Amino acid sequence: MPELTPEEWTAVALSLRIAAVATLASLPFAIAVAHLLARRDFPGKTLVDGLVHLPLVLPPVVTGYLLLLLFGKRGPLGAFLADFGIVFSFRWTGAALACAVMGFPLMVRAIRLSFEAVDRRLEAAAGTLGAGPFAVFATVTLPLALPGVLVGAILCFAKALGEFGATITFVSNIPGETQTLSAAIYTFTQIPGGDAGALRLTVVAVVIALGALVLSEWLQRRASRRVAVYA
Template sequence: MPELSPAAWSAIALSFKVAAVATLWGVPVATALALLLARGHFPGKALLDGIIHLPLVLPPVVTGYALLLLLGRKGPIGAFLDQQFGIVFAFRWTGAVVAAVVMALPIIVRAIRLSIEAVDVRLEQASGTLGAGRLATFFLVTLPLSLPGILAGATLGFAKALGEFGATITFVSNIPGETRTIASAIYTASQTPDGDAEALTLSAVAAVLGLAALVASELLARRARGALS
C-alpha cells in the first residue's frame, strides 16, 4: 500500500478533529431533541421530527447550500454572527463541524429517542412521586437508562461526521489544511493525474475507520446494557 502524502495525513487529522467536535456538540442537542420527541406532546411534533430528519432524504448538496445561504457572510444568520461577534463559519473548519452536526443529527436523535422510549415510564413516575422534579428525574432515571442508545448514537454520529462530504464541500469548499477532510481528499486525489493510488489508500482508511466505529457502537451499547441489567 503506497505511503500517504503529508496533505493526506492532514486531511485525516482534520476529519478526526471535525468529527470529535461535531459529536461533542451534537450529542447534547440530539439528547434534548430526542427527549422532546419521545416524551413531549405538542402541536407540530410531527413537523419538528420531519425537519430533524430532513437531511437524511435531501441531497447533501442541498443541505450544504442551505447552510451557505443561512450562515454565509451574506446570510441572515452568518452576517449577524460576523458583525456582532466576529464568528465566521463559511469556508472555515468550524463550518465543516456545523455541516457534520446537521448531517449526523438525525442518526443520533433516532438512536437516543428509541432508547428513551424503551425506558419504563412508570420508573419516571415513581421518581416524581418521591419528590424528584422533571430535571432530577431525567438525570437520575431517564439518562442512565438511556445510556446504551446515547453511546450508540454518539459513535454512529462520529462515524457519519467522519465521512461527511456533500454538505461540507458545498458549505466550506475544499481548502487544503482548512476544510479538506478525508472525503474531500479522496475526491481531490481521484480527480488528479496519478492520484488513484492515494485515493484508493484513503478509501481503505475511511472504510476501516467506519467499520471500527460501527463495531465500537455495538460493543459500547452491549456493555452499557450489561451494566444496567
C-alpha cells in the first residue's frame, strides 16, 4: 500500500464510513422490497420495479440533483427533516444517502434473485407445521436466501465506495466532510502536480474494491455450503 498523507487517509476513512452506513441503512429496505417483488403480484409491480432500478440507468448527476431538490434545505423533505435536526445537504450523511440510492438497485436485484431461488415447498412445509408468515420468512426464506443477501450488501458497499456523480452533485466536495475517495482523486487530477496523489488513491481504491469482491465470493461460498447442509 502506498504511503498516504493525513488528508488522503481522511478521504479513505470517510469513504469507508459512508459506504458502510449506506449499506447497513438500506439493507432492511432492500430485503423488504426484494421479497415483495419476488413473492407478490400486484397492480403497478412493473412500475415499482422500474423505479427501484431507475438509478442504474439515470445519469448519476441527475440522481444527485433530484436528491438536492428533495433533501436540500429548501426541499420538501429536507426542510421537514431539518426541523428535527436531520440535515443531508453538504453533509457526510447526504453522501451516505446518495450512495445508498445508487447502490440500492444492485442490492435489491441480488436479493430478489436469491428469494426467487428458494423452494416454496420448504416454506409451505413450515406453514403446515404451524409457523406464521413472519416465522416462515425469518426461519426458512431468509436463511436460504442468505448468500444473495451477502452478495447484494457487498455489491452495494462497492458501488457506494466508488460513487462520484450523485455524491458531488448533492453534497459537493468538502474536504473532511464530503470529500470521498473518488472526489479526492478527481480533485488531484485538477491541480498541477496532483498525479502522484491521484495514483496513490487509485491504488487504494483498486485494493479495497478487489478485497470487497474477494470477500463477497468467499462469503457467498461459505453461506451456500451452510444452506446446502440445512436444506
